[in-house]
Amino acid sequence: MRPRDVIYFDFAATTPLDERVLQIMQPYWNEAFGNPSSIHAYGQTAEATLDDARQLSAAFLNARPAEILFTSGGTESDNLALRGVALARRAQTGADTLLISPVEHPAVTQTARQLVDVFGFKLKFLPTDCYGQVEAQSVEAELCDGTALVSVIYANNEIGSINPIAEIGAICRQRNIPFHSDAVQAAAHLPMNVAADAVDLLSIGAHKLYGPKGVGALYVRAGTPLLNLQTGGGQENGRRAGTENIAYIAGMAEALRLTREEAPGRRQQMICLRDEIIQQVLSIIPGAVLTGHPSNRLPNHASFALDHVNGNLLLMLLDQAGFACSSGSACKVGNPKPSEVLAVLGLPASYAYGSLRITLGKTSTQEEVEKLLTTLPGLVARARKLKTGEA
Numbered sequence: 527m528r529p530r531d532v533i534y535f536d537f538a539a540t541t542p543l544d545e546r547v548l549q550i551m552q553p554y555w556n557e558a559f560g561n562p563s564s565i566h567a568y569g570q571t572a573e574a575t576l577d578d579a580r581q582l583s584a585a586f587l588n589a590r591p592a593e594i595l596f597t598s599g600g601t602e603s604d605n606l607a608l609r610g611v612a613l614a615r616r617a618q619t620g621a622d623t624l625l626i627s628p629v630e631h632p633a634v635t636q637t638a639r640q641l642v643d644v645f646g647f648k649l650k651f652l653p654t655d656c657y658g659q660v661e662a663q664s665v666e667a668e669l670c671d672g673t674a675l676v677s678v679i680y681a682n683n684e685i686g687s688i689n690p691i692a693e694i695g696a697i698c699r700q701r702n703i704p705f706h707s708d709a710v711q712a713a714a715h716l717p718m719n720v721a722a723d724a725v726d727l728l729s730i731g732a733h734k735l736y737g738p739k740g741v742g743a744l745y746v747r748a749g750t751p752l753l754n755l756q757t758g759g760g761q762e763n764g765r766r767a768g769t770e771n772i773a774y775i776a777g778m779a780e781a782l783r784l785t786r787e788e789a790p791g792r793r794q795q796m797i798c799l800r801d802e803i804i805q806q807v808l809s810i811i812p813g814a815v816l817t818g819h820p821s822n823r824l825p826n827h828a829s830f831a832l833d834h835v836n837g838n839l840l841l842m843l844l845d846q847a848g849f850a851c852s853s854g855s856a857c858k859v860g861n862p863k864p865s866e867v868l869a870v871l872g873l874p875a876s877y878a879y880g881s882l883r884i885t886l887g888k889t890s891t892q893e894e895v896e897k898l899l900t901t902l903p904g905l906v907a908r909a910r911k912l913k914t915g916e917a
């Protein structure tokens with residue numbers, strides 16, 4: 527079933543399940559199948575598992591267990607944070623302006639747009655620099671009494687840049703305005719500390735850090751206004767109704783525990799491979815520029831824009847040659863709209879369709895990287911020729 531002989535360089539899109547996570551999940555399908563809301567022994571076992579998972583998830587974020595809400599993934603966490611807080615804050619205070627960065631994941635951007643189009647909110651975008659990073663001072667300058675919520679991505683999925691979350695958090699906390707950060711990419715690589723970062727809400731998802739797809743969490747600091755978006759039973763302290771997916775939640779908790787233990791040890795090796803990719807691509811491929819910050823970026827993340835290259839065509843050539851890479855956005859064939867994130871970097875128009883993202887994982891090796899770097903220049907040249915009809 528595994529696509530044979532294709533080397534995986536797309537760990538920012540998703541990661542394989544860790545074998546140890548799979549083991550942890552196994553009993554919950556048929557043996558320990560109880561509903562945590564039940565009074566009997568089956569229910570108690572499930573409830574104990576849920577409690578343990580909440581403890582582990584809280585420890586991962588330096589939060590309290592009661593502040594962890596399990597969701598169906600990063601997308602739901604972002605939706606709940608934005609819509610839940612925006613609607614609750616407006617009802618409480620009349621604040622009706624959303625302040626977000628222009629480099630958010632679509633789970634944030636599209637939720638904000640819907641809040642504008644359907645619910646009558648106002649939307650303001652923060653400025654960013656040429657690395658796609660938000661400066662804390664600009665948040666300070668844009669905040670006003672009408673700000674319902676601020677949302678800034680922890681580390682961007684397309685260009686890898688890390689934002690100064692603790693500085694932005696301090697500013698929002700001072701003004702008492704809820705601050706959300708999407709840490710779905712960042713949590714796989716950077717130590718998470720919601721207290722030190724002064725965030726009120728933080729989204730994570732399991733499948734970007736060797737856990738299962740379809741499960742995530744939202745940290746909600748005690749006292750943060752949040753409208754319950756999924757009504758029903760009293761699960762998750764009445765904030766997210768529906769019988770909990772115990773197998774996935776236990777799997778995520780184990781993935782978080784392993785990430786906390788093992789990610790710091792992988793960091794330096796990953797940075798070395800990343801920097802080799804960056805340095806080599808920039809020196810051997812003409813018309814290549816780095817997107818995102820040169821050093822203040824995710825340790826596994828190398829991303830580029832290539833002059834006069836159709837990125838999707840290059841990805842197909844790479845796939846045929848045995849390399850799974852990405853353009854960084856969900857831009858599919860036949861949808862030639864350049865990504866909104868790339869658009870804010872101020873690149874010349876001839877670079878707009880040529881994005882290439884290479885993301886490493888815990889199994890990536892020097893040998894794999896060297897194979898890629900040997901093949902890539904020829905494929906870029908071929909993509910340029912094919913596009914201009916020369917070959």
Ligand SMILES: *Cc1c(COP(=O)(O)O)cnc(C)c1O
Nearest residue numbers: 599600601631633683710711731
């Ligand atoms: C993957 C991702 C999401 C969406 O998470 P899902 O669990 O796939 O729904 C949100 N934000 C960022 C930054 C991501 O990388």
